[in-house]
Amino acid sequence: MRAGLITAILLVITACGGSSSGGTTGMGPGQSVCGGFGQWDQSDFVLPYTVGETYRVNQANCSGFGHSDFWDYGYDFDMPIGTVITAARDGEVVHAQDGAVDGDRAQTNLITIEHADGTVALYSHLTLNGVHVTIGQQVFAGDPIGLSGDTGNTGGLPHLHFSLHPCGALPGLPGTGNCSSIPVNFRNTDPNPEGLVANRSYTAMSF
Secondary structure, eight states: OOHHHHHHHHHHSTTTTTSOOOOOSSOOTTOSOOOOOOOGGGOSOOOSBOTTOEEEEEEOTTOSSSSSGGGSSOEEEEOOTTOEEEOSSSEEEEEEEOOOOTTOSSOOEEEEEEOTTSOEEEEEEEEEEEEOOOTTOEEOTTOEEEEEBOOSSOTTOOEEEEEEESSSOOTTSSOOSOOOOBOOOOSSSSOOBTBOOTTOEEEOOOO
């Protein structure tokens, strides 16, 4: 992908994780409800990091800071640079972009993975040489796919941005359609019927 396209996608993930809003899964600007989640313990998704590891959610759904409008639904997990990132669900890698260095605010490293139902997961802000998969590669939930970092608009706070979309046409990426983020929760951690909550830490359990 050209640098200009990468710049476009990181600009719309506005300051993800740069500062916690203190919000939870509740309301965002102009929004009375942030819901639509399925049964958490039957979710197709697991946390995107190694079983046994625990990380804090800096921003969650409808926080009204970086997670509003197109990005209403998404999570920023505070992580040291170089933390192993794992696939949250079985799927096929449809985009993989590397090359930005940590601290580069003009570009970001990212992976998108398409699932059997056509939804696409975005893993963003990875470190330089932190993309460990290739386009077309099949992955399974729990497989290592990369390393977290501090590329793009992180606000200087290293973290992983994870969000789920109904298709892969994200800002700056090829494709068409309304692919704004959609609700997602996880079956291998504490109960999260309305998604993960900001300012709480979650341990990835066996699945």
